Amino acid sequence: MFSPPLSCQLLKSLAPEENTKCQQGLYFQDGKRRVDYVLTYHIKKTSSSRRHTSRLRDNAFTRTLRRGREPPPPAPKDDAEVGSPHHSMDHHDDDKCLRREEFESNLMEMGLELERDEETKTPGVGFVKIHAPWSILCREAEFMKLKMPTKKVYEVKHSSGVMEKINAFISKLTDPLHPNLEENRTQKVKHLSYPFSREKQHLFDLSDKDSFFDSKTRSSLVFEVLKRTKCTKAKFSMGSKTVLEGIIQHFIFTRCSGITSLLGSGVYLAAYPLHDVSIHHYTAVELFLWILKLLYEEWASYSVFYKYQPIGLIRKYFGEKIGLYFAWLGVYTQMLIPASLVGVIVFLYGCVTVDDDIPSMEICDQRKNITMCPLCDRVCSYWNLSTACGTARASHLFDNPATVFFSIFMALWAAFFMEHWKRRQMRLNYEWDLTGFEDEEDHPRAEYEFRVMQKSLKKDHKSQKKEKLTCRDRFPAYMTNLIMMLLMIGVTFAIVFGVILYRISTKAALAMSSNPMTRSNVRLTVKTTAAIINLVTDLVLLIFDVYFFHICVMVVSSEVPKTDKSFEERLIFKTFILKFVNAFTPIIYIAFFRGRLGGRPGSYLYVFESYRMEECAHGGCLMELCIQLSITMLGKQLIQNNLFEIGVPKLKKLIRYIKSKRGSFQEEEYEKKLQRYETDHFLEPFAGLTPEYMEMIIQFGFVTLFVASFPLAPLFALLNNIIEIRLDAKKFVAELRRPDAARGKDIGIWYNILRGVAKVAVIVNAFVISFTSDFIPRLVYQYMYSPDGSMHSFVNHTLSYFNVSHFQNGTAPLEPFHLGFHVDICRYKDYREPPWSLTPYEISKEFWAVLAARLAFVVVFQNVVMLMSDVVDWIIPDIPKDISLQIYKEKILMMDLFMKEEQGKTRIEDSCKETSTLTRSRSIQSSVSSCRSIIVMTKHFE
């Protein structure tokens, strides 16, 4: 990759008439200094006088641009109160202005160079462009211990022999899948990296100082300075009624650190690094050299959906954290391919074997003609088992031995996925020179500092010693939040169960009606209404989903977490719980509760006296679970992705288009003339990766949690993700402001959540297989009860007998001759004693045997699968072997380099000493300086 300034010169030489465009907002007015960061603030349009003064100040600014030509501003503290009396009667905005000025002068003292621009085409917004000169970049890089490539190069040896050939073949095979980039080719040599230090400058290749730090690094270094720089001088005089408040507010402004609190208090509107040049501005030739253009072509485009993502490039442009997100998404999507393949095979296996399935054959067999008991009291009548033929056959698609295999497979798949990701992460860490980097403890948040101050002020007016927020201080917030969370979970439950209740009551009401036509249509009516209600519920839950995040932000804020990291983790955790409950409550109800507590014919169980619990169709509840799952997955994807993520922006654009028609295309033209830092200001700010991760984790839940009942889930997820990646990419490239490039070694709390979901998935799958599906009863029948070891008459075995004379008062069917003949004994699906036993309708021995088998299966399945996952986890090393080898090799090389340097130094110094002792009469200085030059020479020689 060429660096922007170089490209700029190149462009100049290519097309000299366009050299102004090249600097369209990406450079200072002098066209040389790059804009590394932009701060925006609000200026009052109306008060032209203010604008004038600010312009005046601006001039003063430009004069003070080069620090060192003028003496630095006087020490800030002493004249804080005294030095600004002419501002004390000014209004709110002026106070902000004052704080801005102070902050900016502090920035300049830190060595940054600023340029102010208030006469832009976007009225009401002022811009401060920040440039970091070389020395500052060096200093900050040293403080951050940024690892940079040194001049020392070594050859990366790839595995030899057969492996090499195989690797070469594979890479040839996958070549079209790789993005079309230069740097993506496997490199033969690698630069050793070493934490940047000005004392070891000779190690690094500083021939092109402009490109040594790329734009992402530059902006993150500037951001470090912005975070650290404090505004100690400003005094807030307005709005503070009491002394206490005044002190508190003074405290906030004096203590709270850096840009975050200034953004929080509205002194600045926004702070962002600049995107590379806008893709809309230039023709193809010019764009050739910009990363953004490459990203746009090789990443944020649907036409490359089958390709790997250019992760290195993403990281180079957006920083490590966002790079990790997309790498993770890529690994996840990639891992979904085998999962969905196996899932489809399992499904096909079900399709193929559906005709050989003895139980469903028996159900469909018209000759067997088993008379079933009515499914509800009074209104329902006897029915023939063969009418459930369709459901039974469909159930077999999802309920066959292959699903058991598949859920074991998916549990191991999840373990593999985790391991694969860990290795990938390690590899990326190595490639991105993050080995040895430690995540830093965040600065305390402004809100936290504020609360602490408040507390210590209340306690003791004089001693302003720093306190901590203890549990007792946070207790009220914790309690309210706990209640709040429970309330929201309660609301979710209420919605789900409200719908169920509605369904039950509609059914009951319809059943009660005397109209026989209505009654005969009961099933159909209920089904259609239920489907509509389901959809409505899903929509309501979806809307809930959208607002959960905002509620959670509120909730977590009230807890006043200390650091941003803690804030984020709490927020993620709370949002995750709510979303999880929201997404899985209806499914869990269907899988484990629906039709479980129905009672038996003649004494069906009722809730609220008249509403009967819901029944499942004869084929088991698995079928309904499948339908619900596919609706949720498809619905969610369709609505969320297409409607929200694609539709809403399109709609916005449409509205803007209609508006612009009124403004007769002026806006668009106008936009084209905007400078880069202005267009960026109009983009959406980057709101963090939490929503992106959250969506994927919930999807991961769908893929793993109920995979035993719905083997097509991975396929659906895969299809979704292929779109999702490019959608997200487009968003990041074109619709968001460039995010601050944050360093990060891992995906943090998300990994733990993934692990948790994978763990829960094992248990849920164990229960689905043993309790929701008919797998265990079949096994038990085959090995305990079947006379010939086959599945013949399994259906008969699962059905208990009921003597119709035992119907209690008013529970007998109204139309006993519905089937056309008199019924003495009917059958129902349960394990109960027959009417002729000593204890009729009691739970039978078979029930307990099957239950024991089911539970035994859960115990065995859970422990075996967990053990296997642990073994997978343990066998696969977290660090890929070649990486650990290379890290070791680099260490050795670095050590050798230093040792050589040491030896060279001492040798030269020794010889210097000798010469100096020999020629003590001569000027010592000269010999020393000659020595020094020799040392420098040898340094460069190494």
Add this chain to the structure above:
Amino acid sequence: MFSPPLSCQLLKSLAPEENTKCQQGLYFQDGKRRVDYVLTYHIKKTSSSRRHTSRLRDNAFTRTLRRGREPPPPAPKDDAEVGSPHHSMDHHDDDKCLRREEFESNLMEMGLELERDEETKTPGVGFVKIHAPWSILCREAEFMKLKMPTKKVYEVKHSSGVMEKINAFISKLTDPLHPNLEENRTQKVKHLSYPFSREKQHLFDLSDKDSFFDSKTRSSLVFEVLKRTKCTKAKFSMGSKTVLEGIIQHFIFTRCSGITSLLGSGVYLAAYPLHDVSIHHYTAVELFLWILKLLYEEWASYSVFYKYQPIGLIRKYFGEKIGLYFAWLGVYTQMLIPASLVGVIVFLYGCVTVDDDIPSMEICDQRKNITMCPLCDRVCSYWNLSTACGTARASHLFDNPATVFFSIFMALWAAFFMEHWKRRQMRLNYEWDLTGFEDEEDHPRAEYEFRVMQKSLKKDHKSQKKEKLTCRDRFPAYMTNLIMMLLMIGVTFAIVFGVILYRISTKAALAMSSNPMTRSNVRLTVKTTAAIINLVTDLVLLIFDVYFFHICVMVVSSEVPKTDKSFEERLIFKTFILKFVNAFTPIIYIAFFRGRLGGRPGSYLYVFESYRMEECAHGGCLMELCIQLSITMLGKQLIQNNLFEIGVPKLKKLIRYIKSKRGSFQEEEYEKKLQRYETDHFLEPFAGLTPEYMEMIIQFGFVTLFVASFPLAPLFALLNNIIEIRLDAKKFVAELRRPDAARGKDIGIWYNILRGVAKVAVIVNAFVISFTSDFIPRLVYQYMYSPDGSMHSFVNHTLSYFNVSHFQNGTAPLEPFHLGFHVDICRYKDYREPPWSLTPYEISKEFWAVLAARLAFVVVFQNVVMLMSDVVDWIIPDIPKDISLQIYKEKILMMDLFMKEEQGKTRIEDSCKETSTLTRSRSIQSSVSSCRSIIVMTKHFE
């Protein structure tokens, strides 16, 4: 702590006549340079001529001690073959000598200073004492990025207000528990730490260069150099028959790195740092200032058994890894206190409630008079249930609801223990300045390099390019080892089941005998013989235990792991599996298999046609499990600790004493005169922490795995550990050579093993409670079958009926009138249908119900306890809050320091520039030098 050299001077001033003693082997002959490391080698006593030459060489040595006075030896590579022709006809020892010389000259080139001593009082052993001068220490510390305390001091604020008072109170309360050390008092100030760098020397307090690096650090720095220094020159000419072998061996000597391979090939006998002065040499006054003395008094003494260990001191003397082991042992022992307390309470609860236990009351009730079926065919007769009264009552002690609570408690205890340890580890990391330190990838082991070389030579004689060992190369070794491991596990199983079979067959043989006296004594005889056999088994297994380690070393060596770390991990893992199987097979047999597959009266199950499976006594197998557990725990502790760890050394001393009597006390006298490096040579070498950890982990297994059946286990473990700590301490202080101080952040693989054991413990406890104890049947009876919800007639419910007329041929008892009356119906403990049911003696519905309940309990218990453990894991932060705060604070302070420095530097440089531009006519040098002095001044001022 004062440093040794300082103390030395102090002692000199105190007692000038003893100043020679002060240097007893701890310093070079000049009495100034400290011995940091010692290498020993073998010299042939007989060949006096060789000795002479070596002495000559020695003189040459002393001359070359101060590197730099003479030019360094000529470049080694070229004259490797040419330069040493006069040695080529020498014998084996001379070759070693040559390699020693070359290695030592390389060491000198690295900057170390050596002193050779062959005329010691220990004939046959030569010593090379190594001293590292200041510059070398600095260089190595910089390479190792050793964090050292800087001059910058800040005040550590302790929590304020109520918490402070509570803390003060607690620390006052626990004051007598702390070791009697100066440094143990809570410090008010802390030095900031920063990785040592010669370029930042001004940060550190270098006023006393001798004490800046303590003896442990010095020796570990020297060890680093020793590891890195290679011997490239030596050529092995003897014993290499073929060219191939010659090349291979040449390769080993040229490639293999450092001291480890030299030790491995016997060039050196041993390499160790020196202990502080021996405690036997000095009077109390002199010892006052040495760490070792403090350790001896405040740590390695039984009289301080109730005190905390001086962990800081241990780390200071033995290094971080050993410090961590003792810290871990301390935390474990400390955590055992609450566990054993609760355990005792649970046991006492059992004792108190034994009289209120209805089932055992019913068993003991003579009036109920339940006739039980014979426990074996023919020879056994009917018996009265009331004779099992004692066992039933004893069982209640361990089988009551409190044990369920206790096993949940212990699972959580284990989780707490892990978390507590993690936090403690983090705290120690912080206190020991290890934050940011990363465990280094080890050097490849010499054996590995050798194998790789062998392989590449076999493959291709010419291209000596480096290969890796692939799986295919290791496959044969893996396979043999797998078989080996399985074989050893098989042997363990064979022993355990052999004993069981012996027991069964004895019983059968005795039963067969016609003598009625013998027959009546069957039970007693079998019991006593079984007890003896048990003890013998335990002893055999114990002996196995001791040899497992050696076998594992062999096994793992054959796998040729690449690095020492990998070697260690494989060794630990394999040893752990074998030891675990060895320790827990008999117990698992008793808990889950014994008496399970007995069959029913009239059709008892037989193995090998005539041997019946063992039965448990009526009270359930829990009682026998308890007995086995207490025997194992006490026996192991008694035998291992007292016999092996105390007894064997005592015995050795006794033997030596008897020997020395023959030598008329000469040896002891002689020993007193030995120099420190000589006495250390006679101590046992340090063999790693693996055996120590292993012992504790197996104990942890006993404490957690079967805690449901034996609540006193933690108490036994606690008592053992209190002795164990002091025993280990004595061993480290007095009986072992001082180990190389290794840095380490954590206890490595042991933590994972602990986690694994804790996980398995949850499952095992769930099974013990639900299957071994009577807890679940009781619950089921109480809530499903009991007419009044009480436990009355529970015993009756668990007993099935048997009609004696159904005895099959030859299975009826020989003495039917043993009880004095005719028996029609007898009872036996099982859930089976009565004789009068349709399916007599079939498994009954109750059986399935109880089984389902048992399995349900397992599922619920396992998941609830695991969830609770995870919650504990998640709620308790891994890094203690105050530590994370302090780390953050230190970072800020360090940053401030650097920023101030930066500003100072630039300001001065600016002013320098100004002055230099002003006075350009004057000599530039002077102004530059003055600037430099100002910079230095400001640096010191910061």
